[in-house]
Each structure stands twice: as C-alpha cells, then as structure tokens.
Amino acid sequence: MINIKKTFLLLAFFFLVAPFVFSAEAASLKFDKTTATTTNGGTFQISVTVDPAGDNLSSTDVYVTFDSTLLKANSVAAGSLFPTVTNDISTSGKVYIAGMVNDPATSVSTSGTLATITFQGLKDGSGTLAFDCATSKIIKNDINATNVINCSQNGTSSVTVGAGGAAAPTTAPPAQLPQSGILDNLVRFAVPGMILLILGSALRLVL
The missing domain is CATH 1.10.287 (Helix Hairpins)
Structure with a gap:
C-alpha cells in the first residue's frame, strides 16, 4: 500500500x-547575416528572423537600432512568416517592424523571415545592428499574451561602410x-x- x-x-x-x-x-530575434558591408552611398539588405523555439506565436514587435550617422533605413519589405506585417522607419536610428496573425485561432510555430530591411551607407565607418529588447516583444498565443522573448539569445550584425573605421559607441541591448x-x-x-x-x-x- x-x-x-x-x-x-x-x-x-x-x-x-x-x-x-x-x-x-527561449524565443529570439536574429539577423540573417552576422556581418554586412556596403560603400558610402551604397545599399545592402538584411533580414530579421524570428525563432519561436517551440512556442506558438501570435505576434511580434521588433525594434532594430543602429547608428543614424552611419546608416539610413530606406525601406522594409514584408517577409512570409506572419500574414500581416507593418513597419515604421521615420525614427532616426531605429526601425520598427510588427508582425501578427490575422486569425486568433492560428499561430506561428516555425522560424522564418519577418521582414527585410534595406539600409544605405552614409559615411565610411563601422557599426552594429541590434535589437532593443526593452521594447521588442515576441508574443505567445495564449490567454495571457505572454512575452516569451529571450534577450540573451537575440542576434546582432556588424556593418562596415566603405573603408570602415572604429565603431561608434552604442548601448548594448540588455541581456535580461x-x-x-x-x-x-x-x-x-x-x-x-x-x-x-x-x-x-x-x-x-x-x-
């Protein structure tokens, strides 16, 4: 007994x-390239990807930060991960991208491209593209709309324009x-x- x-x-x-x-x-945000190069006045493209890490997602809010004296965001093209994708590039040094499902009964559970950003080089130098984790979110499709982003798993991308040079000091994204x-x-x-x-x-x- x-x-x-x-x-x-x-x-x-x-x-x-x-x-x-x-x-x-453990859901995270990454770039499809860890390094990127362009010329002064030239352009390059880089994609933002979302890794659900096993969760079912309903939406995401992504803020990409960069040195506004080195780069300019020219445009954002929607990827195929979410059916609805919007963006805002009006803020200097920051790109905002939002992705969401159209039907609350559906969700995203596989990794994929949220959007592709086209940047233009403004001067010779080096910088870093990063995600602002204080404002970025990856929302789980549950009753609490839980933010499941893991900042320590987010990626960055090093950018070189022209001959390059010392990277401008930037605030590192919080790891917590x-x-x-x-x-x-x-x-x-x-x-x-x-x-x-x-x-x-x-x-x-x-x-």
Whole structure:
C-alpha cells in the first residue's frame, strides 16, 4: 500500500512540475547575416528572423537600432512568416517592424523571415545592428499574451561602410528579460518549488 502511495505521489510530482521545467522561454530575434558591408552611398539588405523555439506565436514587435550617422533605413519589405506585417522607419536610428496573425485561432510555430530591411551607407565607418529588447516583444498565443522573448539569445550584425573605421559607441541591448519576462521566470521556478515542498511533506507522512 505504501509503495502504491509513493508511486502515485512521484507521478503527481512529475506531471505537475514537468510543464514548468520544459517550457523555458527561449524565443529570439536574429539577423540573417552576422556581418554586412556596403560603400558610402551604397545599399545592402538584411533580414530579421524570428525563432519561436517551440512556442506558438501570435505576434511580434521588433525594434532594430543602429547608428543614424552611419546608416539610413530606406525601406522594409514584408517577409512570409506572419500574414500581416507593418513597419515604421521615420525614427532616426531605429526601425520598427510588427508582425501578427490575422486569425486568433492560428499561430506561428516555425522560424522564418519577418521582414527585410534595406539600409544605405552614409559615411565610411563601422557599426552594429541590434535589437532593443526593452521594447521588442515576441508574443505567445495564449490567454495571457505572454512575452516569451529571450534577450540573451537575440542576434546582432556588424556593418562596415566603405573603408570602415572604429565603431561608434552604442548601448548594448540588455541581456535580461523585460520585466514581464522576469516575473514569468520567478513564477515558473517558485511554483515547482512550492509543489516540491508540499509533496515532500506528503511523502514524509506516508513514510
């Protein structure tokens, strides 16, 4: 009888904790090139890709940052990952791209191209394209519209214009999750701990 109770409690522990352990947020944003070159006055294209990392996504908000004295964003062409893609290149040094599903009952679960940006070189020099994780989001298709972006997994791209030169100082994108992601992480690890404590107490009573 005691062995049956032990088995039951162990199975209950596994099924309660497993969803929290195996659902770590890891969705990320990347560029299709880690390096890019162009001439002063020339143009180049670079694509923004989204990796769901196993999650089902409903939308994404992406902010690409760059040195506005080195580069100018000329245009953004929608990719095929999301059926609806919008953009805004009116802000100096930043490109905003949004992608979303048209039907809430559908989702995106595979990696793909969100959009392709065309940049123009403005002067010789070097710089970095990066994602602003404080404002960028990757939204999971769940009731809470959970932001599952993992900033530490986001990519960057080094850009050289003409003869190149020292890269202009830029603020590195934060490696941590945004506030909503931090709270989600605390909940994810706190809940299994509480469950473990309760089941541990129950096992002691059985034994």
